[in-house]
Amino acid sequence: MSDTITLHVARYRPEVETEPTFQEYQTPCRKDWVVLDALNYIKDKVDGTLSYRWSCRMGICGSCGMTVNGEPKLTCATFLTDYAPGPVRVEPLRNFPIVRDLVIEMSDFMRKLVQVKPWIIRADEKPLSEGEYLQTPEELDEYKQFSMCINCMLCYAACPVYGLEPHFIGPAAIALAQRYNLDSRDQGARERMDLLSDHTGIWGCTFVGECTKACPKSVDPAAAIQRYKLKAALSWFKSFLLPRGAS
Amino acid sequence: MSQTPIYTEYHPRWYRRRTSTYWWLRRPSYLAFILRELSSLFVAWFVIFTLLQIHALKQGAESYQRFVDWSKNPVVLIVNIIALFFVVFHAITWFKLAPQAMVVRLHGKRVPAAWIAGPNYAAWAVASALVAWIVLGG
Amino acid sequence: MTKKSLEPFLWTLFSAGGVLAALLIPIHLLLFGLAVPLGWAYPSYEHLLVLLRHPVTRVYLVLLCTLALFHGAHRFRYTLYDGLQIKHLNEVINVLCYGGAIVGSVLTVYLLWRIP
Numbered sequence A: 001m002s003d004t005i006t007l008h009v010a011r012y013r014p015e016v017e018t019e020p021t022f023q024e025y026q027t028p029c030r031k032d033w034v035v036l037d038a039l040n041y042i043k044d045k046v047d048g049t050l051s052y053r054w055s056c057r058m059g060i061c062g063s064c065g066m067t068v069n070g071e072p073k074l075t076c077a078t079f080l081t082d083y084a085p086g087p088v089r090v091e092p093l094r095n096f097p098i099v100r101d102l103v104i105e106m107s108d109f110m111r112k113l114v115q116v117k118p119w120i121i122r123a124d125e126k127p128l129s130e131g132e133y134l135q136t137p138e139e140l141d142e143y144k145q146f147s148m149c150i151n152c153m154l155c156y157a158a159c160p161v162y163g164l165e166p167h168f169i170g171p172a173a174i175a176l177a178q179r180y181n182l183d184s185r186d187q188g189a190r191e192r193m194d195l196l197s198d199h200t201g202i203w204g205c206t207f208v209g210e211c212t213k214a215c216p217k218s219v220d221p222a223a224a225i226q227r228y229k230l231k232a233a234l235s236w237f238k239s240f241l242l243p244r245g246a247s
Numbered sequence B: 001m002s003q004t005p006i007y008t009e010y011h012p013r014w015y016r017r018r019t020s021t022y023w024w025l026r027r028p029s030y031l032a033f034i035l036r037e038l039s040s041l042f043v044a045w046f047v048i049f050t051l052l053q054i055h056a057l058k059q060g061a062e063s064y065q066r067f068v069d070w071s072k073n074p075v076v077l078i079v080n081i082i083a084l085f086f087v088v089f090h091a092i093t094w095f096k097l098a099p100q101a102m103v104v105r106l107h108g109k110r111v112p113a114a115w116i117a118g119p120n121y122a123a124w125a126v127a128s129a130l131v132a133w134i135v136l137g138g
Numbered sequence C: 001m002t003k004k005s006l007e008p009f010l011w012t013l014f015s016a017g018g019v020l021a022a023l024l025i026p027i028h029l030l031l032f033g034l035a036v037p038l039g040w041a042y043p044s045y046e047h048l049l050v051l052l053r054h055p056v057t058r059v060y061l062v063l064l065c066t067l068a069l070f071h072g073a074h075r076f077r078y079t080l081y082d083g084l085q086i087k088h089l090n091e092v093i094n095v096l097c098y099g100g101a102i103v104g105s106v107l108t109v110y111l112l113w114r115i116p
Ligand code: SF4
Pocket: A148, A149, A150, A151, A152, A153, A154, A155, A156, A171, A172, A175, A211, A214, A215, A216, A217, A218, A219, A220, A221
């Protein structure tokens, strides 16, 4: 196919403009092209000033997330032909400050990731000589889904709660916390509890469910949050019944 | 302060968008979400309606007849029809989302979502039939 | 945790109420809000009174009404909070929503306590 397609790409050049604008580009619309290919074509052949992030172009690095026709998408996994005859609107991810063109500022997310302590916490480390911590396939299944996250932040862009309340820890970070809480080798659930069971943690979530729909890796962060609510509720009742025990 | 996302270091050149008050009009799924949440108002209306009914029943046959007549008023009827629409929407979304919040295991394997949603709808049918049967004279 | 948050408790009420509301309110509304006024069904006054006198019905109605109220209050609180972006009025919203649910629950228990 030698068809072409029109792209409306959001531009923001802070040195010359105070607000984002749209610029129109024509690119080939080939059957095997994704939106990212079209952006690369523009950058190489048409307009070298366009800025955006990408790296792996295979849905692994999580850096090419943008808003395509209003939906948060990995542009390396979103085919142009799905939007034919166009035009296709490409904007930066919502809910984040824009640095330039399609590049968003993500240090808020990075900070939240660290806050949930996404690593294995042990109360008692066993000596190296005793070997590794073994895990059965069932135990792996328990958290595997939540470990597939590529930190693309599409879920943050889809989440209205995060848009309204920037303090909200947000879908991916809570799902990642659950990934470690549910790991049979981890003993850090209590350390993560205070941060997570706060109104900026799980209780800020109203189960809109958009994070799960946006996620390209089927992580289902909404489920992680709901299950954590259930657990927090159970432990609340437990601590009520046995105020001193189980702490 | 440095933990506060809106007050990160001074970056005058970042463009920050504010979420509009009408954010729920931006996408159909957001609108569906807000409608689901608004079902709470009609749940409250149902309780008020039921309390009025109980009160009327306690006052005697005449007063109950007045309540039934009042519920024939077109305004009340329309409110009840809208309320019915909203609570059914609540029920459907609630049962649909339930499997996401629960993990049920059988023989160590996770039960697929449809196996949780299915029985939910069945329970809904049974409960409704039971209530109807009891009320209508069983 | 030093300060005990009520949130898990309120969420439990919200969830329990949500289940009951989903299972039972549609049929209740269909029967008494539509079928009876439109003349599709005629449950007699005597029959309904006998039902209402039964302790099981009364427990059932108290549970249904109170939990539904707390379910609605919780949800509506978040709707105001997110939908209208009025979180600075958080305290007022909380008092109105949960206060309303408490008043409604007391009223329900009072109404169903004694039945002639
Ligand atoms: S949970 Fe999914 S959408 Fe969110 S950052 Fe991870 S991979 Fe991306």
